[in-house]
Amino acid sequence: MTGSLILGGGGMIGQKLAAHLQATDPDTPLTLHDIAFPPKGMPGVTGDVSQPGIMQALAKKRFDTIYHLASVVSGEAEADFTKGWQTNLHPMLALLEGLRLEHTASGGTYRPKVIFTSSIAVFGGPFPEVIPDDYATSPQSSYGAQKVACEILLQDYARKGFIDGLSLRLPTICVRPGKPNLAASSFFSGIIREPLNGQEAALPVPDTVRHWFASPRAAVGFLAHAARIDTSQLNGHRALNLPGVTCTVAEQIEALRQVAGAKVADLIVPKPDPDVAALIARWPEAFTATRAKTLGFRAEDSFADIIQTYIADEMSSE
Amino acid sequence: MTGSLILGGGGMIGQKLAAHLQATDPDTPLTLHDIAFPPKGMPGVTGDVSQPGIMQALAKKRFDTIYHLASVVSGEAEADFTKGWQTNLHPMLALLEGLRLEHTASGGTYRPKVIFTSSIAVFGGPFPEVIPDDYATSPQSSYGAQKVACEILLQDYARKGFIDGLSLRLPTICVRPGKPNLAASSFFSGIIREPLNGQEAALPVPDTVRHWFASPRAAVGFLAHAARIDTSQLNGHRALNLPGVTCTVAEQIEALRQVAGAKVADLIVPKPDPDVAALIARWPEAFTATRAKTLGFRAEDSFADIIQTYIADEMSSE
Numbered sequence: 001m002t003g004s005l006i007l008g009g010g011g012m013i014g015q016k017l018a019a020h021l022q023a024t025d026p027d028t029p030l031t032l033h034d035i036a037f038p039p040k041g042m043p044g045v046t047g048d049v050s051q052p053g054i055m056q057a058l059a060k061k062r063f064d065t066i067y068h069l070a071s072v073v074s075g076e077a078e079a080d081f082t083k084g085w086q087t088n089l090h091p092m093l094a095l096l097e098g099l100r101l102e103h104t105a106s107g108g109t110y111r112p113k114v115i116f117t118s119s120i121a122v123f124g125g126p127f128p129e130v131i132p133d134d135y136a137t138s139p140q141s142s143y144g145a146q147k148v149a150c151e152i153l154l155q156d157y158a159r160k161g162f163i164d165g166l167s168l169r170l171p172t173i174c175v176r177p178g179k180p181n182l183a184a185s186s187f188f189s190g191i192i193r194e195p196l197n198g199q200e201a202a203l204p205v206p207d208t209v210r211h212w213f214a215s216p217r218a219a220v221g222f223l224a225h226a227a228r229i230d231t232s233q234l235n236g237h238r239a240l241n242l243p244g245v246t247c248t249v250a251e252q253i254e255a256l257r258q259v260a261g262a263k264v265a266d267l268i269v270p271k272p273d274p275d276v277a278a279l280i281a282r283w284p285e286a287f288t289a290t291r292a293k294t295l296g297f298r299a300e301d302s303f304a305d306i307i308q309t310y311i312a313d314e315m316s317s318e
Numbered sequence: 319m320t321g322s323l324i325l326g327g328g329g330m331i332g333q334k335l336a337a338h339l340q341a342t343d344p345d346t347p348l349t350l351h352d353i354a355f356p357p358k359g360m361p362g363v364t365g366d367v368s369q370p371g372i373m374q375a376l377a378k379k380r381f382d383t384i385y386h387l388a389s390v391v392s393g394e395a396e397a398d399f400t401k402g403w404q405t406n407l408h409p410m411l412a413l414l415e416g417l418r419l420e421h422t423a424s425g426g427t428y429r430p431k432v433i434f435t436s437s438i439a440v441f442g443g444p445f446p447e448v449i450p451d452d453y454a455t456s457p458q459s460s461y462g463a464q465k466v467a468c469e470i471l472l473q474d475y476a477r478k479g480f481i482d483g484l485s486l487r488l489p490t491i492c493v494r495p496g497k498p499n500l501a502a503s504s505f506f507s508g509i510i511r512e513p514l515n516g517q518e519a520a521l522p523v524p525d526t527v528r529h530w531f532a533s534p535r536a537a538v539g540f541l542a543h544a545a546r547i548d549t550s551q552l553n554g555h556r557a558l559n560l561p562g563v564t565c566t567v568a569e570q571i572e573a574l575r576q577v578a579g580a581k582v583a584d585l586i587v588p589k590p591d592p593d594v595a596a597l598i599a600r601w602p603e604a605f606t607a608t609r610a611k612t613l614g615f616r617a618e619d620s621f622a623d624i625i626q627t628y629i630a631d632e633m634s635s636e
Contacts, residue, residue, distance in 0.1 A: 081418075081478060100399075124554060134454045138473070138555045145474040149467050155456070156463040160399060236442060236600075237456045282554075 002062050003029030004227075007095075008069030009044045010034030012176055013117070013219050017067060018042045020220045033058065034070065049091035050083075059098025062106075065227050066099075068092070068116045068150075073183040074143035078279070081142060088146035092116070096153055100162040114165035115226045116154050118147040118239060120212055122169060125282040133241055133291045140282045141184075155238045164231055168222050171214040171244030171287075171299070175310035184279045188213065191249070192256055192307060195267035196315065204273035207250040210285040214244040214299040215309040222297055229295055237291075243299040245306060246286035255303040259311075320380050321347030322545075325413075326387030327362045328352030330494060331435070331537050335385060336360045338538045351376065352388065367409035368401075377416025380424075383545050384417075384483075386410070386434045386468075391501040392461035396597070399460060406464035410434075414471055418480040432483035433544045434472050436465040436557060438530055440487060443600040451559055451609045458600045459502075473556040482549055486540050489532040489562030489605075489617070493628035502597045506531065509567070510574055510625055513585035514633065522591035525568040528603040532562040532617040533627040540615055547613055555609075561617040563624060564604035573621040577629075 004021060008014045009032025019042065021030055032044025047054050049070045070091065077084030095114075102110050121144035122137040139145040151167040158165050176189040187204050188211065194201035214222075222242055231238065247255070257265035289297070300306050322339060326332045327350025337360065339348055350362025365372050367388045388409065395402030413432075420428050439462035440455040457463040469485040476483050494507040505522050506529065512519035532540075540560055549556065565573070575583035607615070618624050 136452045136454050137470075138557070139470065140477065140554055142474050142478070145470050148470050152455075152457065152463050152466050152470075156460050159458065160460070236458055239456070 002064065003031065004065040004067065005031045005033060005058065005061070005063040006044075006067045006069065007033050007049060007058075008067075008071060008117075010037040010041065011069060012178065013173065013216060013223075014067075014069050015041045016216055016220045017069075017223050020224060024224070028064075031061075031063070050087045055091050055094035056098040059095060059102055062102055062110055063112055065113045065115070066095075067223055067227075068095070068114060071117070072143075073181055074119075074121060074141055074279075075182040075184045075186070077143040077146065078141055078184070079182075084142045084146060088143065089149050092150040092153055096157045096163065100157060103162045108161075111161065111164050113227060114154060114158075114163050115223055116150055116165065116167040117223070118151050118167040118169045119144065120169050120171060120241070120284050120287070122148045122151070122239075123284045125284070127284050130286045130288055131241065131284050132288050141279060151239045155236075158231070158238055159236060165238065166226055166231055166234060167239040168226055169239060169241050170219055170222065171212045171242060173216055173219050174213045174306060175314075176216065177310070177314040184276055185211075185283075187276065188249075188252070191252065191268045192310065195256060195264045196260060196307075196311070198267075200267050200269055202271035203249065203268050204271060204276040205249065205280050206272075206277070207253065207270075208248055209280060210246060210248045211280075212244045212246055212284060212286055213303065213306060214242065215306045217309050217313055218244075218299045225297055233295060240292045240295070240297070241287045241289045242292050242297055243289040244287065245300050245303050247303045252303055255307055259304055259307045320382065321349065322383040322385065323349045323351060323376065323379070323381040324362075324385045324387065325351050325367060325376075326389060326435075328355040328359065329387060330496065331491065331534060331541075332385075332387050333359045334534055334538045335387075335541050338542060342542070346382075349379075349381070368405045373409050373412035374416040377413060377420055380420055380428055381430055383431045383433070384413075385541055385545075386413070386432060389435070390461075391499055392437075392439060392459055392597075393500040393502045393504070395461040395464060396459055396502070397500075402460045402464060406461065407467050410468040410471055414475045414481065418475060421480045426479075429479065429482050431545060432472060432476075432481050433541055434468055434483065434485040435541070436469050436485040436487045437462065438487050438489060438559070438602050438605070440466045440469070440557075441602045443602070445602050448604045448606055449559065449602050450606050459597060469557045473554075476549070476556055477554060483556065484544055484549055484552060485557040486544055487557060487559050488537055488540065489530040489560060491534055491537050492531040492624060493632075494534065495628070495632040502594055503529075505594065506567075506570070509570065509586050510628065513574060513582045514578055514625075514629070516585075518585050518587055520589035521567065521586050522589060522594040523567065523598050524590075524595070525571065525588075526566055527598055528564060528566045529598075530562045530564055530602060530604055531621065531624060532560065533624045535627050535631055536562075536617045543615055551613060558610045558613070558615070559605045559607045560610050560615055561607040562605065563618050563621050565621045570621055573625055577622055577625045
């Protein structure tokens with residue numbers, strides 16, 4: 001029993017997941033790994049997953065559960081093709097191979113649970129209005145392509161019994177606390193977070209854009225739930241579209257107006273960015289997420305709930 | 319203009335494609351590459367695509383068109399996990415990286431067409447009766463997983479403009495000439511070929527099994543057609559489900575009876591093999607193949623046609 005590992009444990013979701021696991025299951029040792037950690041956050045092991053030997057060394061520690069959240073974000077993977085593939089695919093190959101060798105060395109008794117954070121960017125439009133669970137993955141971004149490739153690898157290593165696990169196709173996580181990041185989806189959080197903090201926020205796309213959201217708190221819930229479920233229920237299909245809230249940017253803004261008032265909502269300023277708009281144009285709008293709901297995964301019911309979650313989790317202690 | 323390269327040029331389809339290209343386009347230089355070549359067949363360069371440096375060296379030759387047929391077959395990829403991934407994924411990574419470097423070195427003018435032979439094994443059941451073009455890939459074999467991973471890589475390198483190309487999800491090719499191979503699907507050809515040659519053939523699955531077929535001649539037609547089409551018509555979705563014939567094993571046997579008589583069909587002997595049956599049970603039965611048909615890809619109309627093609631192409635000169 002060597003406990004749990006969070007790859008990408010220094011990131012926003014990684015830190016929240018770590019806090020949740022420590023609060024709910026304090027007896028299980030927890031190791032965080034990332035290229036850097038926030039100054040006031042929970043500390044961990046510093047390392048670059050794309051460097052040779054790092055994943056093999058981690059595999060040797062035989063963690064019971066590995067949450068794999070380490071990733072270059074979508075905008076950066078698109079801008080730096082080589083870095084994207086080197087960070088978002090090759091470490092997964094190395095990790096799975098390392099775990100397979102440990103499985104074999106253990107005489108088949110070691111079979112860790114690997115929970116991989118995939119993304120709805122695995123899909124590429126044009127789409128049906130609501131995407132069913134058996135809809136084709138055909139990514140139109142390097143980030144999405146890297147996520148599919150990892151899902152496929154995880155599924156085959158799991159099918160062979162070397163590991164157990166599943167891939168979670170997260171909705172766009174919103175409202176992210178902190179600063180904007182290089183993800184193309186960053187503005188979806190920015191247009192809520194900045195106005196709530198009294199600052200102007202740029203809106204790079206038309207307000208008719210519709211998308212699929214869940215809060216950071218819901219994301220932590222997905223990961224914790226994934227660690228508990230019996231994967232034999234997945235019937236060999238180990239990638240899940242997760243539940244979320246579908247709404248347009250106009251509906252996001254209206255929810256902000258209702259929760260925080262017109263003065264706050266008026267801080268959103270249209271500032272069209274054709275590059276972001278082009279990338280977002282082929283992103284999905286809504287999912288049935290039937291399988292995941294049946295398996296007990298839960299998200300918010302409305303975008304107003306998502307805003308309230310942000311206020312409760314991020315603004316109340318300030 | 320350095321012509322065309324066939325990776326896997328020593329294989330059954332590779333040899334037929336080479337003969338077709340030489341007959342229809344004799345002025346384009348043609349290079350065949352494979353780990354081995356048939357004694358009386360068309361010769362080529364001998365090499366193992368999974369060895370370091372081989373793909374990089376081939377990329378440096380700047381072929382205009384690369385037909386990538388080199389693969390460990392399904393049964394072997396399932397039996398030898400490491401060999402399967404080393405042969406069916408890693409050479410594709412090396413090839414695409416090599417071609418990207420040539421693209422960059424050429425100042426962006428070199429952009430070869432890469433035609434990759436994928437497979438309907440990218441799908442994993444349970445299925446709808448007829449699989450639509452936007453149906454999810456969720457492979458239940460290592461072979462299928464390796465094919466999806468290559469499709470995803472090809473699509474992303476093509477989306478970025480480093481290469482042009484597409485992936486062809488071939489139906490099960492039937493009737494294969496020659497001897498049985500290690501593909502789990504080998505018996506679908508065996509139960510036609512062996513009886514036509516006066517020999518008994520083992521049937522490892524129930525005759526209610528339904529599957530999706532095209533002849534070797536149709537496969538060569540798919541590849542040659544893929545080299546000609548304008549890929550902008552693919553709208554960024556570069557993997558195609560190809561047309562074929564859907565029929566049950568019972569219908570295969572009935573077609574054989576009609577074409578060659580009861581004495582021939584009676585040479586088929588049921589010999590259940592649970593391993594083969596388990597693998598086949600989650601293979602697809604039929605496809606709409608709407609996109610491919612619209613793009614001009616053509617297969618046979620009936621299984622009797624497929625048998626007649628085998629007799630015409632393989633038995634008339636003997």
